Amino acid sequence: MTIIHYITTAIGYLRLITLSDVIDIAILSYLIYKGINILQRSNAAKVVKALLLIFVVMWVSYQFNLNAINFVLRKAVELGLLALVIIFQPEIRRFLERIGSNDIYRVFRSNGPASDLETAIDETVEAYGEMSKNKVGALMVFERDNDLTNVISSGTSFSSSVTSELLKNLFFPKAPLHDGAVVVRGGKIVAAGCMLPMSERMNLSKELGMRHRAGLGITERSDAVVAIVSEETGAISVMVNGNLRRHLSPETLGRVLRNELLPREDAGADKGHKRAWRFRQGGGGEP
Numbered sequence: 001m002t003i004i005h006y007i008t009t010a011i012g013y014l015r016l017i018t019l020s021d022v023i024d025i026a027i028l029s030y031l032i033y034k035g036i037n038i039l040q041r042s043n044a045a046k047v048v049k050a051l052l053l054i055f056v057v058m059w060v061s062y063q064f065n066l067n068a069i070n071f072v073l074r075k076a077v078e079l080g081l082l083a084l085v086i087i088f089q090p091e092i093r094r095f096l097e098r099i100g101s102n103d104i105y106r107v108f109r110s111n112g113p114a115s116d117l118e119t120a121i122d123e124t125v126e127a128y129g130e131m132s133k134n135k136v137g138a139l140m141v142f143e144r145d146n147d148l149t150n151v152i153s154s155g156t157s158f159s160s161s162v163t164s165e166l167l168k169n170l171f172f173p174k175a176p177l178h179d180g181a182v183v184v185r186g187g188k189i190v191a192a193g194c195m196l197p198m199s200e201r202m203n204l205s206k207e208l209g210m211r212h213r214a215g216l217g218i219t220e221r222s223d224a225v226v227a228i229v230s231e232e233t234g235a236i237s238v239m240v241n242g243n244l245r246r247h248l249s250p251e252t253l254g255r256v257l258r259n260e261l262l263p264r265e266d267a268g269a270d271k272g273h274k275r276a277w278r279f280r281q282g283g284g285g286e287p
Contacts, residue, residue: 116187120162129250137231146222155194
């Protein structure tokens, strides 16, 4: 009888639902879904996980009458909410600026189509091949899931497709933006001359210059993929997850970028290279 009662009650509630309720729930669900995606693309996800853990501990302490712990955690949450507003002030400001500039669709952006990334990879490989021969230094950052808006805001904004000629001009030794990093988002160049956080490792080879330390720094803090041309030797390097692979040929660079950046079904078109790439600090050439 209890089950029948629940079913009858549920049917009664369903009859009360109107079209406006459905639209209301659908919009709210979509916003929550997109909000979760944005958090997953940024380091804010770690903060949210920590807050959820604190709330769980607070609930447990309340259930078991752990009054001292519950009091301390409640005060910590009160101060933490204010701290979050301060910590994420740049993100909040950019969010409001996008709304004010009628650019709200970028708040819920997704990565560009695979064709843009494929073109970007081909053009990068072509440019890196020539810059390697001429020993022209280069540093490119390919954004993946972790949002790099803070890095992008440190440079000069761009809105351009990736082309070999543009990359060679940007990294030309006398060009004003050649010392910084070029950031690629969804297959498009979104900024140049960007500043990257330096790696704090003490065991790095003395052969590695500032570009390599900057590349390692951003890959230690995000899931970005970094491609570098050494100004001293012309050697091509790739960095992923804080690991470095050096002395790559342009062809190998292309395979690594495809494997890391393209969806699995696209990256696996060449079955001979479907295996995972293993990076090691100071590694050798061809895998």
